[in-house]
Amino acid sequence: MSTTKSQELYRRAQQVIPKGVSGHYGYAVDAESPVFFESSGGSRFIDIDGNSYVDWMCAYGPMILGYNHPIVDEAAQRQMAAGNTVSLAGPVMVELAEHLVQMVSGVDWALFGKNGADSTGLAVMVARAATGRKYIVKVDGGYHGSAPWMQATGSPGTVAEDQALVCSVPWNDAAALQRAIDAHPDDVACFISSPYHHPVFADNVLPADGYWAAVEAMCRRAGVVLIVDDVRAGFRINLAGSHVAYGFQPDLVCFGKALGNGYPIAALTGTDALRDAATETFYTGTQFFNAAPMAAALATLQQLAEVDAAQRITETGERLSRGLVEAAAAHGYELRASGVPGMPYYRVLSDAGPAFHARWIAECVKRGAYLLSYHNAFVSTAHSDADLERTWEISDRAFQALSDSA
Amino acid sequence: MSTTKSQELYRRAQQVIPKGVSGHYGYAVDAESPVFFESSGGSRFIDIDGNSYVDWMCAYGPMILGYNHPIVDEAAQRQMAAGNTVSLAGPVMVELAEHLVQMVSGVDWALFGKNGADSTGLAVMVARAATGRKYIVKVDGGYHGSAPWMQATGSPGTVAEDQALVCSVPWNDAAALQRAIDAHPDDVACFISSPYHHPVFADNVLPADGYWAAVEAMCRRAGVVLIVDDVRAGFRINLAGSHVAYGFQPDLVCFGKALGNGYPIAALTGTDALRDAATETFYTGTQFFNAAPMAAALATLQQLAEVDAAQRITETGERLSRGLVEAAAAHGYELRASGVPGMPYYRVLSDAGPAFHARWIAECVKRGAYLLSYHNAFVSTAHSDADLERTWEISDRAFQALSDSA
Numbered sequence: 035m036s037t038t039k040s041q042e043l044y045r046r047a048q049q050v051i052p053k054g055v056s057g058h059y060g061y062a063v064d065a066e067s068p069v070f071f072e073s074s075g076g077s078r079f080i081d082i083d084g085n086s087y088v089d090w091m092c093a094y095g096p097m098i099l100g101y102n103h104p105i106v107d108e109a110a111q112r113q114m115a116a117g118n119t120v121s122l123a124g125p126v127m128v129e130l131a132e133h134l135v136q137m138v139s140g141v142d143w144a145l146f147g148k149n150g151a152d153s154t155g156l157a158v159m160v161a162r163a164a165t166g167r168k169y170i171v172k173v174d175g176g177y178h179g180s181a182p183w184m185q186a187t188g189s190p191g192t193v194a195e196d197q198a199l200v201c202s203v204p205w206n207d208a209a210a211l212q213r214a215i216d217a218h219p220d221d222v223a224c225f226i227s228s229p230y231h232h233p234v235f236a237d238n239v240l241p242a243d244g245y246w247a248a249v250e251a252m253c254r255r256a257g258v259v260l261i262v263d264d265v266r267a268g269f270r271i272n273l274a275g276s277h278v279a280y281g282f283q284p285d286l287v288c289f290g291k292a293l294g295n296g297y298p299i300a301a302l303t304g305t306d307a308l309r310d311a312a313t314e315t316f317y318t319g320t321q322f323f324n325a326a327p328m329a330a331a332l333a334t335l336q337q338l339a340e341v342d343a344a345q346r347i348t349e350t351g352e353r354l355s356r357g358l359v360e361a362a363a364a365h366g367y368e369l370r371a372s373g374v375p376g377m378p379y380y381r382v383l384s385d386a387g388p389a390f391h392a393r394w395i396a397e398c399v400k401r402g403a404y405l406l407s408y409h410n411a412f413v414s415t416a417h418s419d420a421d422l423e424r425t426w427e428i429s430d431r432a433f434q435a436l437s438d439s440a
Numbered sequence: 441m442s443t444t445k446s447q448e449l450y451r452r453a454q455q456v457i458p459k460g461v462s463g464h465y466g467y468a469v470d471a472e473s474p475v476f477f478e479s480s481g482g483s484r485f486i487d488i489d490g491n492s493y494v495d496w497m498c499a500y501g502p503m504i505l506g507y508n509h510p511i512v513d514e515a516a517q518r519q520m521a522a523g524n525t526v527s528l529a530g531p532v533m534v535e536l537a538e539h540l541v542q543m544v545s546g547v548d549w550a551l552f553g554k555n556g557a558d559s560t561g562l563a564v565m566v567a568r569a570a571t572g573r574k575y576i577v578k579v580d581g582g583y584h585g586s587a588p589w590m591q592a593t594g595s596p597g598t599v600a601e602d603q604a605l606v607c608s609v610p611w612n613d614a615a616a617l618q619r620a621i622d623a624h625p626d627d628v629a630c631f632i633s634s635p636y637h638h639p640v641f642a643d644n645v646l647p648a649d650g651y652w653a654a655v656e657a658m659c660r661r662a663g664v665v666l667i668v669d670d671v672r673a674g675f676r677i678n679l680a681g682s683h684v685a686y687g688f689q690p691d692l693v694c695f696g697k698a699l700g701n702g703y704p705i706a707a708l709t710g711t712d713a714l715r716d717a718a719t720e721t722f723y724t725g726t727q728f729f730n731a732a733p734m735a736a737a738l739a740t741l742q743q744l745a746e747v748d749a750a751q752r753i754t755e756t757g758e759r760l761s762r763g764l765v766e767a768a769a770a771h772g773y774e775l776r777a778s779g780v781p782g783m784p785y786y787r788v789l790s791d792a793g794p795a796f797h798a799r800w801i802a803e804c805v806k807r808g809a810y811l812l813s814y815h816n817a818f819v820s821t822a823h824s825d826a827d828l829e830r831t832w833e834i835s836d837r838a839f840q841a842l843s844d845s846a
Contacts, residue, residue, distance in 0.1 A: 043531055043534055046534055046538075047533070047534045047537070049538075050534065050537040050538050050540075050541045050548070050549050050550060051533070051534070051537045051549055051550060051551060052549050052551060052715050052716075052718035052719040053719045055529055055533075056551055056719075056723070056724065056728075057722070057723060057724025057725070057728055057729075058724045059528070059529055059724075059729055062527075062528075068528060069528060069529070070528050070529055070530060070531050070534075071523055071526045071527070071528040071529070071530060071731075072522065072523075072531075073522045073523050074522070074523035074524075074526045075523075079523060079526050079527060079528065081528060082531060089526075089527050091527040092527065093525045093526050093527050093726075093729075094527065094726060095726065096525045096726060096727075097525070097526075101523060101526065102520075102521070102523065107520070111517070114508075114513070115508070116478065116479045116480070117477055117478075117479050117480030117481075117485060117507060117508065118480075118702050118703070119499045119502045119503070119702035119703075119704075120477045120480045120485050120495075120499050120503075120507065121468075121477070121485060121495050121497040121498065121499050121500065121810055122465070122468075122474060122475060122476055122477040122485065122487060123461055123465055123475070123476055123477070124476060124477060125449055125476050125478075125488060127453070127457070127461075128449055128452055128453045128456065128457070128476075131453070131456040131457045132452075132455075132456050134456075135456045142456070143456050143457055143458050144456060144457060145457065145458060145462055148554040148555060148704060148725070148727050149554060149725035149726050149727050149728070150725070150726055151725060155587070155588075158597075159588065159596075159597030159598065160597060162597050162598070162599060163596040163597035168599045168601070179725070180722055180723045180724050180725070181561070181587070182561075182565065185722060189722060190565075190569040190717070190720040190721050190722070191564075191565030191566060191568050191569035191717070191720075191721035191722075191723075192565065192568070193568060193574045193605065195574070195601060195604060195605060198601060199599065199601060265726075290726055291726050296524050296525035296730075297524070297525075298525075298554060298704050298726075298727035298730050298733075300726075300727075309458050310458075311596070311597070312458035313458040313459045313462075314596040314597075315596050315597035316463070316586050316591060316595060316596070316597075317462070317463060317586050317597075318462065318463025318464045318465075318586050319463070319554070319555035319556070319557055319585070319586070320499075320500060320501065320502060320555050320556055320671075320696055320697050320704075320706075321502075321554050321555050321704035322462075322463055322555070323463075323465055323499075324702075324704055325477075327704075404527055
C-alpha cells in the first residue's frame with residue numbers, strides 16, 4: 035500500500051495550513067499514514083492513493099448509519115432545495131426538537147449548535163445562569179471540546195484564568211466529587227462528565243456499580259447541575275441517551291457527532307427546571323440555524339430507531355472485539371478491549387508499552403482496516419459481516435507481521 | 441399579509457425550544473412577524489404562510505450570491521456525493537486554503553471552523569500563544585460571537601472572570617487604545633476589531649481618516665497582535681479583505697458568514713509570523729473537517745471574483761439607500777444610512793426615537809421587504825433592479841402608512 039499522493043498533498047497543505055492538518059485529525063498523521071480521502075460509502079472510505087479501508091473511526095463518531103446514507107442524504111437535499119441558511123428558521127428545527135425531546139429520556143427542550151463544544155459550552159453557561167455559581171467540576175482526562183476552559187492548564191493559547199474555575203476529579207470517584215463540592219461551598223455550578231470514561235491514550239472505564247446513583251444524589255443534594263456529555267457516546271449505547279443505560283437522570287445532556295450522520299449539528303437538551311436559564315443565556319452562531327443538517331438529523335434519528343441502531347452496533351462491536359482478541363491470542367498476544375462494545379478502545383498488552391500497540395495498528399491500517407492507536411474506535415450500523423471478516427483477517431496478518439519482525 | 445402559521449408554529453416551538461427561537465434569530469420575533477421560512481431562492485424567501493419577501497438580511501450575512509445558488513450547490517453536492525465528514529480530511533481543504541491565501545491580501549495560512557466565533561476565539565488564542573500575554577482589547581459594542589469572554593460583563597451564564605482580561609475602548613479612538621495598551625505593560629496580547637464599526641441598535645461608523653494607520657503602527661510598536669474580525673463585512677467591501685479598503689495590514693483576519701454562501705464554514709487567516717503559534721494552539725471540532733462546505737466555499741470565492749461581487753454589492757447598496765432616502769424625503773422624513781453601502785444600517789430620524797423607525801421597518805416587512813430595525817442589512821449579488829424597485833415601492837407605501845396613522 036502506497037500513500038504517496040497523501041504525503042505529497044500533505045506537504046502542499048503545510049504551506050497554507052499550520053501543521054498541514056490541524057486539530058484532532060492532525061494527530062493521526064505520520065509519514066506512512068493516509069492523510070486525505072477521495073470518496074466514502076457505507077462502512078468504507080478510499081484515500082487519494084486509491085487504497086480502500088474498512089473504517090472503524092467513523093469520522094471520529096459522526097458516521098453512525100454509514101457514509102452517504104441515502105435516506106439521510108435525501109432528507110438533507112430536499113431541505114437544501116427548499117432552503118438551508120435563510121433569514122428565518124426552518125420548521126424542521128421545531129420537528130427535530132420535538133423528536134429529540136420525545137426520544138431522549140427525561141428532557142423537555144433542545145437547543146442546536148454545530149459542534150459538541152457548542153453544546154458543552156452552552157451547558158456550562160446554563161448551569162451558571164441557573165445556579166448563580168461559578169465552579170465547574172469535570173473528570174480528569176475527560177474531553178469536552180477545545181475551548182480554552184476545556185483544555186489543560188498551560189495549553190498554548192490559554193491563560194491560567196481560563197481554567198481557574200475548573201476543578202477536576204478522578205473518574206469513578208464519587209468521594210472526590212463530594213470533596214470538590216465541599217471545597218467550594220454553594221459555589222459549584224455543575225458536574226460535567228461523559229457517561230463512561232473514554233479518554234485518549236488510556237484504557238476506557240465503565241461506571242462502577244452505584245457510581246452514577248451516588249453522583250446523582252450528591253448533585254441533587256448540593257444543587258449542582260448534572261451535565262452528561264453524550265457527544266461521543268450518544269446513540270451508540272442507548273437511543274434514549276446513555277444515561278438510560280446507567281440508570282440515572284442528568285439535568286442537561288449534550289449531543290453532537292452521530293446526531294446528523296456527518297451533517298454538522300449538535301444539540302443541548304435539558305429539563306424544564308433549566309428552561310428559564312436556557313432562555314436567558316445568549317448563545318448563538320451564524321450557522322446554528324442551517325436547516326439541512328436539521329433535516330439530516332431528523333432522518334438520522336428516525337433511521338436509528340428503525341434499525342434498532344444501538345443494539346445492532348453493540349452486537350457488531352462485541353463480535354469485532356471478540357474476533358480481534360482471538361486473533362491476538364492465536365499469535366500469543368493479549369489484546370484488551372475496554373469501554374462499551376460500540377466504541378471499543380483497544381490495547382495490545384506488551385512490555386514494550388504503547389509503541390508495540392501502535393505498530394499493530396499501523397500494520398492494520400496499511401492492510402485496509404482504519405483504526406487509531408490512541409483513540410477509541412466507533413462502530414456503525416453499516417459495518418457488515420464482510421467488514422468484520424476482512425478486519426479479523428487483516429488483524430491476523432498484522433499480528434503475524436509483528437511476530438515476523440520480532 | 442398574515443403570519444398565522446408562523447405564529448402557531450412559534451407557539452409549538454416554545455414547548456420544546458427555550459424562547460421558541462433562540463439566539464440572534466430570536467430577537468427578530470414579535471407577535472406579527474414571520475418566524476419560519478418555507479423556501480428560498482435568489483434574493484427572496486417565502487415564509488410558511490406563503491408570503492414572499494425581498495430579503496435584505498441575507499441570513500444575517502451568509503447569503504452573498506443568492507439563495508440556492510446553482511454553482512455553489514453543485515460544488516457542494518459533488519463533494520457530498522464523494523464524501524463529506526470522513527475520518528480523513530478532503531483534498532478540497534488544501535485547495536480552499538490555497539485559494540484564500542492567494543485571494544486575501546497579506547496572509548499566508550488558513551484554518552477552518554464552522555462559525556465566526558470559532559475564528560475569533562482561535563484568533564485570540566493564537567495571539568496569546570504568540571505573545572505569552574493575557575489581555576484582549578476590543579471595541580465598545582463590537583460583536584465577535586457569543587462565547588463568554590465575548591459577552592458583556594454580567595450577561596446570564598457568564599462569570600466576572602470570563603471578561604476580566606478583556607478591555608474595551610471606544611471605536612475610532614486610537615488614543616484610548618494606546619492607554620489600554622499602556623495600562624497593561626507588555627501584557628496586551630491583541631486588539632480585535634471589525635474593519636468598521638457595525639454595532640446593533642446604533643448607527644454604524646466608518647474608520648476616521650488615519651485611524652487604522654495609527655492603530656497598525658501602535659500595535660506593531662507594542663507587539664500587540666492586530667486581529668480584524670471580517671466575519672460580517674468580509675467580501676462585501678473588498679474581495680481581498682476589508683483591510684485592503686482601509687489601507688492597513690492585520691496579523692490575523694477572521695472570516696465566516698458569506699464565505700460559504702450559506703454552507704457552514706468559517707476561517708482564520710494569518711501571517712507567517714504567527715504560523716508557529718497557530719500550529720501549537722489546539723483548536724478543533726467534530727465538524728471542522730466537513731468537506732462539502734469547503735467545496736461550497738471554494739466555489740463561492742471563485743464566483744465572487746467572477747462577478748466582481750464587492751463592487752456590484754456596493755453599487756446595489758448605494759442605489760438601495762439612495763432610493764430609500766428619497767422615499768423618506770418624499771414623505772417629509774429623514775432616513776439615515778450608515779456603514780458601508782453593502783451592509784447599510786438604516787434609521788428614520790424621529791423625536792419619537794427608535795420606536796418610530798421600528799414601525800417603518802414593520803410596515804416594510806409586512807409588505808414584503810425583509811429588514812430588521814436594529815441590525816445592518818446585507819446586500820447580495822442576487823439583488824436585482826426588480827428587487828430594488830419593489831423595495832422602493834414598499835418603502836414608499838410604508839412611509840405613507842406612517843403618515844396616515846400619525
